[in-house]
Amino acid sequence: MSKKRIVLTFPGRLVDQPITYHLIKDHNLMVNILRANVTPKEEGRLVIEIGGNKKDMESGMNYLKEIGVDTQPLTQDIRWHKDRCTECTACISICPSEAFVVNRKDMSVSFRKEKCIACELCIPICPYRAVEVNF
């Protein structure tokens, strides 16, 4: 089974459609909603993790494409500006998914994009504004 985290962007006309239901029911995918930002008459954004076998993943992604939902990998929307980061570790205790980690031996900080769930908790915490999430 493969898993991936994607950002769905869908136009206002699709806001009232049960898209996740179809992904689960018709395409046999496991859907974990990480974050949702849906406002009526505006564009909706949904960050999900989907899992399933290769064939189901393909049909699910085709379904999204057909109905007009734009998809892109989550990692494209999150940027850690390494040059802005001072490795102070202020983000470490707040990050729920351990995307930010400290090497306790030398106290260096690194960011594991694939672990990030785009919760944005670190954004106001970082004194150097080194994290950027574009939603």
Add this chain to the structure above:
Amino acid sequence: MTRTISEINEKIKEGKAVVVTAEEIIDIVKEKGTKKAACEIDVVTTGTFGPMCSSSAYFNLGHSKPRIKIGGGKAYLNNVPVYTGIAAVDVYLGATAIPDDDPRNTVFPGEFKYGGGHVIEELVAGKDIKLIATAYGTDCYPRKSIETTINIKEINEAVLFNPRNSYQNYNVAVNLSDRVIYTYMGTLQPKLGNANYCSAGQLSPLLNDPYYKTIGIGTRIFMGGGIGYIVWNGTQHNPSVARSENGVPRAPAGTIAVIGDLKQMSPNWLRGTTFTGYGVTLTVGIGIPIPILNEEILKYTTVRDEDIFTQIIDYSDAYPQRKPDTLGEVNYAELKSGKINVKGKEVKTAGLSSYAKAREIAETLKGLIKRGDFLLTEPVAALPSVESGIAFKPMPSKPVKKK
């Protein structure tokens, strides 16, 4: 074994000085013993890189044609107000200053995106800065307003002057209340949700010379990527706090006032800093060399994170209300492990002072000394130490008498 600073300088000039960092010295002494290490090692370098609010810069902007007396008027650098109550074109910029139209904490918690610390970082980076000034006009300074851009390369002087830097130890901040609080120690989650600390511990300058036996007024230092000097004790200098047997204070204690040419510094070591809901400041990189004059001085530099204790303070009540309560003591090895125990609860820790950058500063200073690019100075006067009896005084509440 004793040696003098001038003997060390001779070795530095010959490229023969043995220099190690305050981190490296720990294992060296463990292996060789204090006596042998003191014979071999000339200098131990320290470093710290953290937010230091009592930081500032002053500038001489040069005279426009016709002249303007900004002194006594109003002036802004990138919309951040500067103090003008000095001579005609000298202005003073504080790290925590924010634009007049910044919404501050009106919508809580405020974002505090830009302020004095950021102006200093941008100036040092060589960026053009917008100057707006208004004045009342005089016979010799007729101009009443000016709007232009300034650049650090063009102005006469740009001097970083920090009245209090490099705190010797600092509190660990926690929050016992049931709401999130926004402090200068970062955002603190309710009910002991996290603990924030701010010191380079075993690499921190004043923790490696706890009684200020070598670090004094006139000491040449690494400052913001350039060269600076200690000019006085820092404000709130408080040498009389409780100390461990190794001499290390168990609470915030000594501080230093430092000065240096901003034109030689680098934005890598001076960073504009934001604390949500609190304000802006400047993160400063400081490195201080400790001359190994004798075994006693060497011994102080071998201090380890596990030997440095500090107080856990509740920033929801004890700190703002100035209550003396402490929730216990913890050492920096525990703090750096990622979790500590407070009142029986495991609490995640996070730093505000970068240990990784502190090490980089100590290494950089080591390199400068080894290459003969940095000579040590003899202090011209000592910083007040324990015997001075100086203690940190509170502000009394007194009725103001009507005249």
